[in-house]
Amino acid sequence: MQHSSQVISVIVRPLSYVCLSVITVISVLSYSSITVKAQEQLPHKLACEEVLNNQRQKWQAKPVQKLAQFTDSVQERSQLIQQANDLYSRRDFQNAQVSLCELVKKYPKDAFAHFQLGNVLFRRKQPEAAISAYREAIRFNSKYALAYNAIGMVYASQNRWTDAISEYEKALKINSNYGDAMMNFGQALWQVNKKDEAKSALEKALNIFKSQSRNEKVYQVEQILQQIKTLDNPSVS
The missing domain is CATH 1.25.40.10 (Tetratricopeptide repeat domain)
Known part of the structure; x- marks a missing residue:
């Protein structure tokens, strides 16, 4: 009988470890899912999604001149920034937002792009989205004074x-x-x-x-x- 109880003990212990491991994995996956969902719901991302969807509808209704195609990502980034800055200086904040949303879509870890997007969103009287964009800039550059x-x-x-x-x-x-x-x-x-x-x-x-x-x-x-x-x-x- 003593030997039998020892066997049961040996069997039960690993099973408990397996259960704990499964719970841990589920918790990690749940947290990851929540984190991704939270990222998707950031105000500046929702603002970009809306403005880009509107822009796509315009393109479908009336073809517009597209940006020059560059194989060099540095050139492409510079062109998008220059375009956004020109529009901003003309106080065309809506189209400046379109350019910057395209920029952060292509370069999602570009702190400067998010900062500039925040400036445009603030000008467009979208304070929460602006703060969200600024926070994203800080996330990629913690020293962004x-x-x-x-x-x-x-x-x-x-x-x-x-x-x-x-x-x-x-x-x-x-x-x-x-x-x-x-x-x-x-x-x-x-x-x-x-x-x-x-x-x-x-x-x-x-x-x-x-x-x-x-x-x-x-x-x-x-x-x-x-x-x-x-x-x-x-x-x-």
Whole structure:
């Protein structure tokens, strides 16, 4: 009898291991499926899917001139970026989005392409999709200070000042001499009534812009500081 119980014990133990292994595999597969599904549902991807579908319908109705075909991927990428930039400068944000969506479709790990797409989506008043695109840029380049600053600007446009401050801080942690982020940081701090910190940040931004000879930005920060001084001391005006 003792020998029989030992045999049963030996048989049961491996079976339990097999069950645990099956559960682990199922869990991993489920997590992978959820992750893929979440990626597919990202707002900027949905925005691209919509605009590209609309563009395909236009092509079917009326053939348009297509981009030149390049065997060199660098040339192709440069052409798409140049096209998007030209459209953006003409404020044709819809077609700029089409070009950038084509770009991220062909080069899904291109951080710059996602950043530019975020800029266009923000201009098209699609803040959540813009943030999604900026986040994707950061996913492929964790040191993308411009993307963090851009997310902060989206939050600021929604009066989400605490969230904006958090993003500006991330940008400045990467580049402490990032004048635009420092200026935005100062203005956001003022909005949450952190006046002394706001003035300090704006003074730093002013010095950064002066050192970079960015005279338009120098003037802009000087005007902001003057307005703050007037608001803080109404008797001065």
